[in-house]
Amino acid sequence: MKKNNSKKKSSVQEIKTISGKRRLNKKQRKAVKYKEKDILVLAGAGAGKTLTIIARAVYLIRNGVDAKRILLLTFTRRAAKEMVDRLTLNIGDNAKKVTAGTFHHFCLRTMRQMPKRFGLKGFTVIDRDDQIDLIKLVRGDYLKKKSKLPRAAELANLYSYARNTNTGILKYLKKFSEYDKATSKHIRNVIKAYEKRKRNNHYLDFDDLLQRFGKRLKKDKTLRKRISRLYDHILVDEMQDTNPLQWSILEELRNPAKLYCVGDDAQSIYAFRGADFENVHSFKDRIPASAILRLKYNYRSTQRILDLANWLLEQSPIDYDKRLKAVRGVGIKPKLIDFNSDFDEAEWITQDLWKRYESGSPWKDHMILTRTAWASRTLEAFLIERDIPYKFIGGFSLLQAAHVKDLFILIRSAASHHDELAWIRYLTLWPKIGDVTAAKLISIMKEKNTIKKALKEIAVNLTREQQKIVAGPKTVIKYWDKPAKAIRASARLLTPLLSQRYDKWKQRQKDFQLLVKLAKRYRSLNKFIDTFTLDPITTASAKRMEDEDVVTLITVHSAKGTEAPVCYLIRVEPGMYPYVRSIGDEDAEEEERRILYVAMTRAKDELLITRSCNENTNTLRPGGSRPPYFLADLPSNLVKQKY
């Protein structure tokens, strides 16, 4: 198979990357070739976490491990895809045999393969928006009982957080929230009602994917054996972002397979999702026989950039024990540039981008990092106006656009007449039908055991003009195995309705053509729906292909694991770092520091920090006291400041 000159097994010295070959250093090689059972590789930003995880897989496969027996778990879909691409670069098509994906993806896949073993029959995966919609429905019932309740989105957050940390909801509320006892109980009741409704509809929300999987494996020893025996090696990326629920899944999977985890506690920025860097700190306590290896050298950035990042972490009360050392040399000092408004800021950035482009650097060498999707709106408008090609990553996805959701909901309603959420939304699209009528029709449909009978039954209850309502799902059913056709037909049917409902219709309609194009890749609508629920494609990234020469506009959270020669951090203002909503909560504020740290350490050669400190940002707190701000006491020698 693979030729080996020496008798020794092949060892990995070099790994191919998009930008060329990378030689592993001694420590990295040690990690990659680790023979004993479980290992945790702790590495600072840019120290080659991804590189070593790829190298590990390559090494294993070259030394005879069947690629099928490697499970590679990542945190985001993007990371999974990148890993597979990089693996392919090194070992070719064998890479496709590796099971790679997010925790959610892996759990869903396995449960779809053997639903009965997990106590499931047909089920629909619902995303966060659906979850909120369903909570809204039950929340409405409880609101009548005349006491206050948090909003649906807040309820979803509380519930999700409690589950991801394996905590009961009441216990969680007592510990981490300000709600009094009565409200807490009220909240619990709403959640119980939500769970019941969810069961009746055969829905699984994102957390169910993990929880159901983990629980079943724990209970059913035969099942645990069956699944855990499929893998010899489990590679886990971004270990610091795993939460207790995910850890419990790893516990079930990890024997006899060996664990190889990489992480960095200074980059833990998903606490809001229950991420717990105890999974990193307590690794050795949980698995006493394990090894921990630290990688110190930074291969990404130049030292001036790291000096600033190091300074930021040193300001923290937490000792991260992470002084990043650049291998690449001193480099250019980061720039800090002040503007009067976000308009001036956006204008300057677009000008700077053009200047760089015209002097020969491609668009794709530039990344713009934003704390929130919303905060980059001004800049986005400027990018469009000044004809700078860009893609947006993070924030809103294509599926979240109202009109796309409407179309999806039609397809889902055709999939099952028990899908309450889909039917409510679909029916209320039509004139003269509000939630009351919709609820009536849905209860009529519930009685029937096939969708065809259900459709017939509601047709009887509709006026002549309203017969079109049933035509929608009927058409979709007809084209079930031809997703592109089904979507085209649905779009045609909905257009008269939707064009009235939404302005800028022409722009929105383009998304439908995009969907048709995407749907062509799928053989049936089932797969299409699943994929889109779990991996929502963002509008901008769907429109542009991966390697196109475009500027990347990205939320810091999505940017983890990526890099670019030139990085702009925009709106680095008081109220943004730390973000206003985190102010007052010590842990949350500290997480904000790590977010800024992640942002800074994305830059390879140049880091440009921009901000506009106007009246708005200075009056964030009533009484005029200044909010905490990470760059408040920035030593002037660390950056080159401009006005």
Next chain:
DNA sequence: AAGCTCTGCTTTTTT
């Protein structure tokens, strides 16, 4: 009683 429309308010991060 059900549906519709207008207005003002808020706007994190992701699977």
Next chain:
DNA sequence: AGCAGAGCTT
């Protein structure tokens, strides 16, 4: 841009 709630129309 989307949501909740008030008030208006059918």
